[in-house]
Each structure stands twice: as structure tokens, then as C-alpha cells.
Amino acid sequence: MSFSRAGLVLLLVLVLSYLSSAAFAMSEEERSFLLMYFKEEELQVVSATRSLKSITRVAENVEVVTKDDIELMNAHTVAEALYFVTGVEISVFVGPGAQGEIGIHGSDYTRVAVLLDGVPLQNENNAVAAGILPVQMIERIEIIKGPASSIWGSSFGGVINIITKSAGGGDHINGLAYASGGEHATSDVRAELNGRKGPIGVYLFGGAMNSSGLIDSHFFHHNNFFSKFTVDAGEKTKIDLSFFYHKDDSVQWDYLFIDYDAFDAYKQEQVYGRASLQSALSNDLDLNVSGWIFNTNTDIYEKTVSTNEPIFDSGSSFDKYGFSGSLTWRAGAHTIVAGTDVLNGKSKANIYPGGDVEQRKYAFFANDTISLGSLTITPGLRYDHSNLGGDIVSPSLGVTYLLSKDLLLRALVSRGFHDPGITSFFDDPSVGFVGNTGIKPEKIWSYQIGAEANVANILSTKLTLFLHDIDDIILDKDLGDGSFTSENGGKEKTIGGEIEIITKKYRGFILKAGAHYESVKLDNFSDIRLFDNTKRYGFNTSLSYDEGKGLRAVLKGHYLWWNEPSFWDAKYNGVVMDFNVIKEILTRNNATLEAFFTGHNIFNASSYDNNFLMNPNRWIEAGIRCKF
Amino acid sequence: MLNKRDPISVVLLFLLILGLPVSAGAGEIVALKSADIQPYNEAVEGFMKSCRCDVSEIVLNETAGRDVLEKIRDADPEAVFAVGMDALNFSKTIGNVPVVYSMVPNSQLLSVAQQNASGVSMYISPEKFIAAILEVFPHAKKIGLIFDARHSGSFVRDADSACRARGIELVAEKTSRPGDIPTLIDSMRGRIDVFLMVPDVTVINPESVKYLLLFSFRNKVPVFTFSRKYVEMGSAAGLYAAPYDMGLQAGEIVQKIVSEKNGKVIRADARKTVLVINRKIMNKLGIRIRGEVLGRAEYAD
């Protein structure tokens, strides 16, 4: 069982308090009195211990990538921001520009939920191209590794929870201008503004990224716009309105290397809108409601390279809207969150009978965080209904125990599921697929234990071991007459673990290292695809430098032994190393001008799971960022 | 095993979990700290040690005041242990709950209307100081001090009578302006054998302490102080009360108040004091440390 939304809220609050430096809020009188008796350092608020205490309330294996991390590594897209996170396996990673599908601990991208402020971004096939999602408007990304279905529904591989920046932060108007240029005519231009006037706060971000292709035949043009308005309606109520527009025009690949005169291209337009209201109904009760829409128009077409004549053109759209509401109630040692999620989606594509398919989902959930001194118990439960996949209940139970000041133990049992993609239900004659209307969600029981320790005040370590017991895996089955279909059938057992180490800052340096391993065992698995038992492992390292003197730098390394079947012609024997150096060159009246220099995959390492889309070789970029 | 086929059992189990009894009720005391700082934490630690009760901690400066009040009222504690001046100030808004304070100066108790609050003030009586001075410097005949009558008038009066009782002289200089302090310190040259630092915010600031220590070193006049901090800095010796001990003392008071429930107000000075000596400075000033003192004192060097 598990992790509660309250737990998550708590986690967020604590992560935030960890991020923000502790202010001395004591009265001047008390402070000067104390200073007669005690040294200044004895009066320092030690925030680290507090945040350690609070992270103790979360039983899940959670990792956070903050906007500072993103800036330090000069990531352009979400895929890049997550690339170096231990346990995250990004397939078809071609740098910024396209694809970049996020898998976690052996669960592929269709099983990982990607949420933007709580709104699911998956398309009808449960895929999210994280390589085209911009990062500038992101405050932080929380990565929950392992199922979180008792809170978020369909998400058994994990959840990527993208939280956007709040509007109107700071006392004065602030913003950013960013321009970067790199090899292959790659450029990224961004502008950001944030300000507040009275009760209204505004955040605006606009950006464009272009490239002639970091790998061959892979040019892209992205345009992004994000805005958020915050209105303080009274002391206890806050309304957020956000809008996101993304346009993408790219060539995905050509087939010239097999003497086939064709290329595939891709045009996508996404519109996202969300309105939310947070209100403290009383001192113990908080209300949180939100409504959203998310429309995606995709056009995939193939044309001849030589004459630019169309071979095929497949347009599709996926429009969805939804509603979420929750109540948080604090009573004694309990913090209870209960709520509902409603989703309505309409998918239009030329392959569906009648032209479009509707998906209707609703869910109820509740969870509780019970704090008993150093012991925290978080039970959670969620009921999901889908017009396509049926009903499913996902319970979870998490326990954390603070054994000593420096050692925390975690344990979590949770039930999770994964909705099949909408396309599984319908025929697609173009590829010989026969739809299966009786297909059911995949299900998982996940068992995790972990420990977090602070070793001799020098470094913190986090260890997690997991067992995923998966049932009703959706398999592609050959029907013999050249067509195939999907059906539930296979079983899978994945065991694995990961360890992460982070040192305390020493002379500005922080070293992070992480390793993960998983072993996938398939059972009753007769898939026409070439899946097999596999053992996969990876390492990530990061050495960052920031002494607060205007120079920041990071060197990151990523290695992932994909262990893919030879069919995919994967290659992954290299360590992808990225670096970024940021130098403050000018500071004047709250404005800072920085120059940065980034090297991506500086040793030309191959690390791809599919030779259609290889990871880019070394590309260098440089640019400036002005914050004011 | 739970699965989707028997959701009811799952729901039942869940409700069972929700209904778990959580023991936080009986004998609960809220420790309200002005800030999450080490001395306060030590005081709370000492408090927890002696009060033998459930203590939940609330930090004042972390959340908005109203929330804190709600929290305290929701907790419905038997008493509130207010640690620090801000916490004590805040505690008067709580209402019907007995308040026990710690880590506050005596002066606050006079100026603020918390007449019903019990506790331990961060105050060591002049008698204890004079006694300790004579223990460390048995040949001292004249003790000098500088004070602001607004803060330390009563302390100096008591000190004067304590000195007289022992047949020694107290050379006290009054001031209300920190700027006068160097002149006053200089004026003590040749008139005193030991300087007693008084916990007076007008007098104690980094500049005056530095000047005082320089005066001490140049004229070989030892300084006797009230905190370990200044002994480490260069005072020859000092007498202080540890937060833990004061918390301990406050815990005892709480116990008494809660058990007796007669509305009696118990106020105390710091009971346990620690003599601390800087041997290096004593040596440099050419003062021999007596054996019995050596055995009893802490060292800060």
C-alpha cells in the first residue's frame, strides 16, 4: 500500500523548504539576547535535518530534478533533464528534437505516466515524446520509480510529475532571455517573464528550438509558449490558469541507407489549458480542484526524398479534457487526502471505424499519512473505471521508520496497473493489426524496500531493492494469415535495485553517483516481437561545481547496458558524457548575464536501443543567458 | 492477495487502517520554540527528560502564527513549554493552558504581562557570580562592572549588597549608550582587580567585548563573564547555565504544575550553573588556578 497524495504534498513542501535557504525569522530582540550567550553558528537553523525528517514520510523511491539542475546541465527538453537520473531508461533518445521515451526500471515508456501539473500527457498509445517537451517553464520534475497507481491511476512503471513554475514569484518583475547555438545549426531561444501586480501574478515563457538534425535526416523546428496566471482570491484561495502551446515540425528519419527513396516526417500541435483552485476551507481542510483540456494534432507522413511525392499521410488527433478534485484533511496524526479524477478523451484517426473513439475514465482515491513519531504509515487506495479497460482497484501501503537521526528505512507494497493504448482495441489494416475489444489492463504487484543513510556527514546514500510481479501483459499475437492482434497473456518478474550516493558540498564540488540493475524474467510469453529475458544495468555520475562565485560547471556521465535483442541492432558500449560550464560575466542591478558552453556526448559514445534512431554524436553548443 | 475482483475487502482493509488508534493524547505538552536552533533543541531535550510526558514540537517561525495557534488548540495540551522570547510572547495568546517558559531573560518577565507563566529564566543571581569570582580570584578586593540601569539595575543592586556582605568593593559604572563603554572601561584602570561582565544588551556587543578583553590583557585584569562563549573568546573565567539544565528544571516545574493543578506560578532562576575557566588566559595573566577550582571547573581553551 502506500503513498498518499498528502504524502506527496508533504514531500513537495519539504523539498521546497529544502531548496529554499532557511531564513532567520526570530525577532531581533530575542536574537540579540541570545547572541550574548551563544555563538552565531549555534543559532543557525539547521534545515537539512528537518528536510531529512520530512522526506522520511515518503515510502516511495522518489527523486527530484530541480530547475537549477536543469539549468546547470543546460537541458533543452525533459528527456535530456531525465537522461542522467538513475533508474530512468530513455529509449530512442536523439537528444532534443524528437522521441525520447521514458522508461523506468525495465518498464517501457507506455507504462510510465507523464503528468504536467497533474494532467496526463500520454497520447492514445500511452506514449509521450519527452524529447520535445521544453524545460524552461519547469520548476521541478519528480520521478517516482515504481507504481503509483493508488494515487495516479495507470502508472505502473512510475510517474514523471512535471511541476511548472509559479506565477508572480518575487517582488519585482523578473525574467530571463536565453540564446544558444550549436552544431548542426541547432539553436534554442527562450524568453521568460514573471511578475506580480496586486493579487495577480503572471508567468510567460516563449521559446523556439531548431536544428538541421543532430543525427542524419532529422531536422526539427519547435515552438513553445507557456503562460500561467495566478489570482489570489482572498487570503486562503488561489486560482491558477495555465496555457501551453507546442508546435513541432520534424523529419524523423529517412530510409536512404537501405536504398529506399523515402523519409518520414512528423507535425504536431498541442494545446494545453488548465485552471485550478486551491482553497483552505478551514485550518484542517484544504480543497483542490482543477479542470483541464489537452489537444494533440499529429500528422505523420512519408514522402519520397527525390521528388517529394507523398507515399502516405496519416493524420490523427487526440483531444482530452478532465477534472480533478481532492480534499486534504488533517486530524491529529492523520493527514487524509481523498478525491476523484475524471478524464474524457476523443481520438480521431483514419484507422478507427467511424472515425473516432471515445475514452471515458473516472476514479476515486483516498490515502492517509499517519505520523507516529519516527514511524510513518501511508495507506492508499484508488478505484479506476474505464469504458475501454473495465474496473480496477489499486491499494498501497507504505511505511517509513526513522531508526536514528541518520538512518531511515522504507518499505512499500503497492498494486499498480497500466491501461492498454486505445489503438489496441481497433483494427489497423495498414499494418495488418486486428483490434481486440476484450483487452484488459496489465497489472503489477510491486514490493520495495529501501534505506536512506547519512554517512559520517560526508555523504548521503539511498538504497532501494524492488520486485515487480507483473501479470496480464499485453502481447502481440500472430494470427497466421499475416495479421496480428494484442491480447493479455504473459507474466514477468523483474527484480532489481539501485543505489545512489551524493556527497556533501566540498569546496563547491558535489559528486553524485548512481547505479541500477534489473533482471527481467518472462513467463508464458509468446510474443511476435523479439522480447526475451534480459538483465539490464546502468550507471550515472555527476560532478558539479558551484562555489557561489559566478562559475558553475557540471560533468555528467551516463552508461546503460540495454541488453536488447540483436534484431534492434542496438549499440550501447559507450559512456555518454556531457559537460556544461556557466560563467557569470556581468551582474548589474539584479540582472545577471551568463555565458555557457555545453558539450553533449563529448566522446561520441554510442548508446542507443534502436539503430533507426541513434543517440547523437558529440555536439557542442554555446550561448548566453540573461536573468533579471 | 488483493485484486480487482474483491474490491470490498480492500476497502475494508483500508478503513481498518484509517481507524488505527494513534496514541498522542494523554499528558501531551506542546513545546513551542521560537526557532529551530540548537540551544532550544537542547532545552527541549532536557525538558523531555524530566517532564515524562508526550511532547510535540512546534516551531514558531516556520508557519504563520494563526496556524500555530490552531495547532496548539487542536492538540489541547496540558501545558505549553515556551522556549525563547518570541515563544513566550506568543504563548499569552493561547489562553487557558498553563505556560512554562525557558531561555528568556528576567527582564522580559517584568515587562510582559505573562503573570501567570511559570518557568526558568536565563538568570544567574549576582550572589552566585560574586561567590564564583572569589572562588577563582580569592585575592580580588575590587570588582568592576558596567551596566545599563534599564536592564541590569536590580542585578547591580544585588551584586553590590553581595559584595558588601563579603567585604569587597563593587566599582559599578552606569551607562545607557554603548558609545561610552570604551571610556568607562579605560576609567577602570588601576581601580579594579576583576571585571564582571553583566548580561546587558547595552553593554555587550562585539566591539565592547573586544575592547574589554584588550583592556584585560594590557592591564592584567581578569574578566569574569556569564557565558561559555566569552570564556572561549578570552575572558579568564565565567559562570553559565546550560540550556539542557534549564530545560530539565522547566520540566520539573511543568510536572509540578500539571500534577498539582492549583494555578500556582513557579518562577526560578537557573539553578545549575557551570564554572568555566580559560587556563591559557589565566596563565598569561599570571593568575594561579587553585586546585579545588581546577577540579570543579570546565575548561574552555
Added chain:
Amino acid sequence: MPTKSFRKSFGFKVFRSFALSILVVAIVLSALLVYYQNSMVKKDLYKEGTMLADMLAYSIRTWVFAENKDMLKDAVQGVMGQKNVVAVVVYNADRQVLIIEKKQSADKKDPFGNDPAAAGKMRMEQAGIIPKTAEREGTIGFLSPVVLETYKNMEEAIYFEESPKQSVQHVIGYVEVVLDKGVLRTEMRSILIRNAVATLLFLLAGSVAIYIAVRRLMRPLTNLAASVRSLGRGETVAQVPVESMDEIGRLATDFNTMSDNLKKREAEKELLEEKLRYAQKMEAVGTLARGIAHDFNNILATLRGSIYLIDKKLPAHDELRQYTRQVHGSIARAQNLIRGLLTFSRTQRINFRPADLGGIIRRLQPMLTNMAGEGVHLKVSLPEGPVMAMSDSVQLEQILMNLCANGRDAMPDGGVLSISVEMVTVGSEAGRQYPPAPGRYAVMSVRDTGPGMDEKTRERIFEPYFTTKDVGKGTGLGLAIVYGIVKQHRGWIWVESEKGEGTIFRVYLPLLEKNEEDMENKSR
């Protein structure tokens, strides 16, 4: 800006030498400046180090005495924050380290040089003497004692009322502030760069200024040179502007005069050429006539012979004989006409040979007498022996004829025309008014008793087409031809005339002495 021609010019040389001098001056100056600034920087660094060490020593005496490392650390870190400070060490009176703070110097070296063990070890040159500075590789340490004044016993003070504050100074410790010498290098570098840039700018500005000045200075010269060049090319040259009264100005004035003169001469030359062209035309006409005359003469000879034969065959009193005589007379007239033509057109080619001037005059005497006419008496006086000169006798005849005609024309109312020949020796005596080279000459004089000429006329008498005669009476070429022939004979012609006294022309021809004449004859 400098072009190829400019690079070869005098101006460029001036420019170059100026620029070079500026370069030398600039380099020397900037070297001096660099040296000076460098020593200033060094001095500043020493001043800074000493000051920091002294200040620190003063401000931390309390904490040194108390040996309070926390407070020392605060104070020391304040100093460490200073730009060039790479290490600070505080020692107590026993020279043990109380606190040591280091940071990496710019070149990442340990502030205590290569010997890490030296860190925090105060060096003593001689027993008990603490040096003020300690130079290490890349760093300099500045040492300052920490002094605490203590006051004497108060009882004693009573006895020294005049100075009750008499104090004793104790050294209670030392402070060493280690500065990075790297700053010297970077400062030096920036000084060098600054100076180099300044020098460069100076040079550049200087060069431009000099270039402009030289250009300005050279402009009259350049103009002059250009004028000279175009003069050389024979182009029309305008007056060179005279911009100053210096050498260049005077040169320009002289040039203008010269070019004026040249222009005049040019005009004269053009006139001569015109005349030459006329002469050539006449020559051509002559050549034509000569050719015709020759053939025509042959025809006439044949006709004349035939008429003679017919006349002989006719009887003496035949009526037809009057016709043959008329034909014969016509043929004779035609033959005379031809002869005249031939005479006119005779070739001007000079055929030098020794000739006796007297003989030529004697031969021409009857013709000259005829030519002189009724009122003019011709008087000829010749020496006994021959007077020989290398000459073309035909041309000499022409000279004589022209001079006599001139004399006769000068005496329309009659007079005496005297012709004489003599031998004259021209010496090298000074004051000689006419220019034949010293030597022996044969002189032929023609003298009239006409009205004479004024000075002005005499000066121009040999100019072609100069004539005093009425229009239509003379060609104006007579005396010019004479002059030309005499020049061709390497001789000299001289005219003397006084108003009312008549005119005498003397023609000097180099005398051919006897043996020379023989040799001429032999060589033939």
C-alpha cells in the same frame, strides 16, 4: 595613402625617417614607462602587504593574546578576502602557528612555494631576527609583529606622575600575510599590453600626422615634379603655383621662368619648322621642275637640231626660212626658260671643295655689275694670290649674290657697292665681340653706302622673313639663307652698320692654308 609611387618618393623618405624617429622615441618612452609602472606596482604590492600585515597585527592583538582561533579565523578571513592575499598565518610569541589560512594562488601553486613543509614556518634569517618579508616562489610573505602594550604596575605609576601611562610593549605574536606575486605578472602583462597599445596608437597617430604633414610639404614639390614630368613629355605646362618663398618656392619661380622661355623657344621652333616645310615644298616643286626640265630640254634639243637641218635644206631666200627662224627663236627662249627653272630648282646639297674666293668673285663680277644696275658702282678689291676655303662654290655664289642684291636694294638712289676678300687671324684676346673660334679665316666683305640700319633692325637682320622692304619686293629669306649657308660652312657672318654710314657684312670662313689645300688635293 602610400602608393607605389609614393613609396619611391622623397616624401616617403621624409615620412619614413620621421616615423622611425617616432618609433624609437615611442619605444624608449614606453620602455621607461613600463619600467616605472612595474616598479610602482611592485612598490604598491609591498605597500599593500606591509599595510595588511600591520593592520591585521594591530586588529587581532586581543585574539592573539587570547589565542582564540575562532575569532582569529574571522579576522584572518577578512584579510583573505583581499584580492591578492593567498595565505595568512598567525603565530604566537613562541612562533607556533595559531591559525593558517590558505587559498590557491592564480597559478594553482601552494602559497608557500615548492616546500609544503614551509607552510606556517616562520623563517628566521639570523637568530631572533624576523625578516619583514619572505620571498617564495610565486609569493611574498609580509611579517608583522603583534604588539600588546601593557601598563606598568599601578603603584609605580604613582611615582611617575608625568607619564602615568608609561607602557611596555610585548611582542605577543606575529602575523604573516602572503601575497600572490602572480598579480605582478598579470599587472605587468596588462601594463605591457596597455603600453603596447598606447605606443601603437601613438605611432599610428604620429604616422598619420606626419604623412599628412609630409604630403602638405611635398605638394608644391609634387606639383613641380609633375609639371617637370609633363614638360618632359612635351605637354603643355601651366604655371606652377608658388606657395612659399622658401627654396621650393624659388624653385617653382625658376621653373616657371624656364618653362616660359621654353615656350617661347618652342614657338620659334614651330615657326622655323613652318619655314622648313615651305622650303621643302619649294624643293619638291624644284625637283619636279628639274625632272620635267631635263626631259623637256632633250626634246627641245631634238627640235632645235631638226629645225637647224630644215633651215639648212631650204634655199637661202626661200620664203619658208622666216618661219624656221621664228621656230628656232622660240626654241631658244624655251631653252632659256628651262635653264631658269633648272637654276631655281637646284639642289641645296653642299658640295665642299677648296675654292678660291677671289676666283669666284672674278667669275661673277660681270653678272654682279649687271645686277647692281645703273646707279650703283661696283668696286671689287681682291688680293693677289688665291684665298682658299673649303666651300661649295655654288653656295658661295649665292651668298655673294644675295648680299649684293641686299646692298643694291639698300641704295635705291645709287652708291658704291664694295666687295673685298682678305685673310684674317682671329686671336683669343679678351673683349672680342664676335665669336668665331681663334684661328685663321678667309673673310669676304660686302659693303654698301646706304642709309645703314638701326640697332633693332641689325639684331633681327638674319631672322627669316624679316624684311624692311616693301611688301611684295622681298621674300625676307635672303639674309636668312646666307646665314644658314655660312653656318653650314662652319663660318660666321657679322654685320656692322651705323645710321647714315652704310652697312658692311663680313663672312668669315675657315681659311684653307696652302699645305692643307695640297693635302685635300692629294686625298682626292
